[in-house]
Amino acid sequence: MIDAGSPAPTAFVHPTAEVEDGAEVGAGTKIWHVAHIRSGARIGAGCNIGRNVYVDAGVSIGDLVKVQNNVSVYVGVTLEDEVFVGPSAVFTNDLRPRAQNPDWVVTPTVVRRGASIGANATIVCGTEIGQYALVAAGSVVTRDVQPHQVVAGNPARHLGWVNRRGDIVSREAEKPAADILEEH
Numbered sequence: 595m596i597d598a599g600s601p602a603p604t605a606f607v608h609p610t611a612e613v614e615d616g617a618e619v620g621a622g623t624k625i626w627h628v629a630h631i632r633s634g635a636r637i638g639a640g641c642n643i644g645r646n647v648y649v650d651a652g653v654s655i656g657d658l659v660k661v662q663n664n665v666s667v668y669v670g671v672t673l674e675d676e677v678f679v680g681p682s683a684v685f686t687n688d689l690r691p692r693a694q695n696p697d698w699v700v701t702p703t704v705v706r707r708g709a710s711i712g713a714n715a716t717i718v719c720g721t722e723i724g725q726y727a728l729v730a731a732g733s734v735v736t737r738d739v740q741p742h743q744v745v746a747g748n749p750a751r752h753l754g755w756v757n758r759r760g761d762i763v764s765r766e767a768e769k770p771a772a773d774i775l776e777e778h
Contacts, residue, residue, distance in 0.1 A: 603621055603622040604621060604622075605619045605620065605621060605622065605623045605624070605625065606623070606624045606625065607619070607625045608625060608626050608627050608628075608629070610627050610628050611626065611627065611628060611629040611631070612629070612630045612631070613625060613631040614630075614631060614632050614633040615633055616633030616634055617631045617633055617634065617635045617636075617637070617649075618635070618636040618637065619631065619637045620637060620638040620639030620640065620641065620657065621639045621640070622639050622640045622641075623637055623638070623639060623641040623642070623643065624641070624642050624643065625637075625643045625647075626642075626643060626644050626645045626647075626663075627645040627646070628645060628646050629643050629644070629645065629646065629647045629648070629649075630647075630648050630649070631643070631649045632648075632649060632650050632651040632653075633651055634651040634652050635649045635650065635651060635652065635653045635654075635655075636653070636654050636655065637649065637655045637659075638655055638656045638657035638658070638675065639657045639658070640657055640658045641655060641657070641658065641659045641660070641661070642659075642660045642661070643661050644660075644661055644662045644663040644664075644665070645663040645664070646664045647661050647662075647663065647664070647665050647666070647667070648665075648666040648667065648668075649661075649667045650666075650667060650668045650669040650671075651669055652669045652670075653667050653668070653669060653670075653671055653672070653673075654672045654673070655672075655673045655677075656673060656674045656675035656677065656707070657675045657676070658675055658676045659673050659675065659676065659677045659678075659679075660677075660678050660679070661673075661679045662678075662679060662680050662681040662682075662683075662713070663681045663682070664681055664682045665679050665681070665682065665683050665684075665685075666684070666685065667679075667685055668685055668686070668687045669687060669700055670687040670700035670701060670702045670703060670719060671685045671687065671702070671703045671704075671705075672702070672703070672704045673705045674704070674705060674706050674707040674709075675707050675708075676708045677705050677706075677707070677708070677709050677710070677711075678709075678710040678711065679705075680710075680711055680712045680713035680714070680731060681713045681714070682713055682714050683711050683712070683713065683714065683715045683716070683717070684714075684715070684716045684717065685703060685717050685719070686701075686703075686716070686717070686718055687700050687701055687702075687703070687719045688700075688701065688719065689701050689718075689720060700719075701719035701720045702719070702720070703717055703719050703720065703721055703722070703723075704722045704723070705717075705722075705723040706722065706723060706725040706726075706727070706741065707725045707726070708725055708726040708758060709723045709724065709725060709726060709727045709728070709729070709739075710727070710728050710729065710760065711729045712728075712729055712730050712731030712732065713731040713732070714731055714732045715729045715730070715731060715732060715733045715734070715735065716733070716734045716735065717729070717735045718734070718735060718736050721735055721736070721737060721738050721739070722738045722739070723735070723738075723739045724738070724739055724740045724741030724742065724743060725741040725742070726742050726756065726757070726758050726760075726775070727739045727740065727741060727742060727743050727744070727745070727756075728743075728744045728745075728756050728760060729745055729750060730744065730745065730746030730747075730750075730753070732746075732748075733745060733746050733747055733748065733750040734747075734748040734749050734750060735749075735750045736749040737749075737750075740769070741775075742755050742756055742757070742769070742775045743755060743756075743769075744756055744762065752767060753765065755770055756775075757774065757775050757776065758775070758776060763775065
């Protein structure tokens with residue numbers, strides 16, 4: 595974690611990565627091989643942006659976020675603080691994709707603080723992934739995921755509940771008490 599009392603470390607950008615003028619990259623963030631960060635993107639402090647990651651213009655990524663290799667974060671996607679995105683996860687931003695659509699509008703997606711998205715998961719736009727939720731690898735998320743909820747499958751379905759550390763605390767449909775979910 596970055597200590598507010600110490601001098602801010604500079605960001606590291608691998609020589610093969612491209613960070614366009616006008617992109618904001620926070621202190622201590624690492625941007626690895628062949629990543630591309632567009633102008634107008636904002637990446638917070640202490641992040642790790644993996645190989646071949648694309649961050650579109652207008653995207654907001656919070657502090658202490660980890661985006662693994664081969665992820666594209668398109669306009670309309672917001673990743674709050676401490677989010678984990680596994681390798682090759684996919685975000686969409688168009689509910690009715692066509693090669694030619696002059697009326698296209700971005701459909702936003704939000705991934706809340708501390709949520710984790712597994713490898714190869716697909717997040718269909720217009721969804722919200724709640725705080726500390728866990729999306730299993732390979733899942734296809736077509737509707738909102740509640741805070742602390744675990745979902746898996748295609749389409750993603752309820753599997754249980756996790757605490758802030760990611761430990762499964764219940765497999766019941768009913769959400770457990772808040773004090774159980776907030777355990778560290």
